[in-house]
Amino acid sequence: MMNDEMLHYVDKSVLCWLATIDEGGCPNVSPKEIFCACGQSELLIANIASPGSMSNIQxxxxxxxxxxxxFVQKGFKVKGEARVIDSTQREFVARAEPLARMAGERFPFASLFVVNVTRVEPIVAPSYRLYLDTVESxxxxSAMKAYGVRATGF
Structure with missing residues (x-):
């Protein structure tokens, strides 16, 4: 489901946004800092201080x-079905390993969300659609100017 371009966005993203549905049927969006792709059909997201997301997914x-x-003002929307894996389950250690490496000791977690991807759609800023000559550079x-940042050499 997730191609190389989509996986690139996952790898370079600092945050992802997880939308769940609360008990009243209302959407709930929560930022997540520790996540990764697992192959081309799953996302793993560490459950760090997210009791609402966990109960909504359950x-x-x-x-x-x-x-x-x-900055580029492009991305991807991934839809799917999620499940919670906690530290009492046999598969937790293996599934949590890549997330634990990213989290380090700073962000301990005892459960994670596994999202089985069913659909991927691009997210594109309106200017790309309204002005077909819009280029990423x-x-x-424009975004750097608006956010007051400058590119630096690494």
């Missing part, structure tokens, strides 16, 4: 996860 597994590069320059 009640209704339908989720949407968004990744957006705020111009979008990046």
């Amino acid at each position: 009640r209704n597994p339908l989720v949407c996860v968004s990744f957006v590069d705020v 111009v979008q990046v320059a």
Whole structure:
């Protein structure tokens, strides 16, 4: 489901946004810092201080996860079904390993969300659709100016 371009956005994103459905049927969006792709059909997300997301997923597994590069103003929306794996389950250690490496000691977690991807859609800023001559370099320059940041050499 997730191609190389989509996986690139997952790898370079600092945050993803997990949308779940609460007990009243209302959408709930929560930022997540520790996440990764597992192959081309799963996302793993560490459950760090997210009791609402966890209870929502346990009640209704339908989720949407968004990744957006705020400078390029493009990204992807991933829809799927999620499940919670906690530290009492046999598969937890193996599934949590890549997330634990990213989290380090700073962000301990005792459960994670596994999102089985069913659909992927692009997210594109309106300017790309309204002005067909829009190019990424111009979008990046405009966003950097708007956010008051400058590119640096690494």
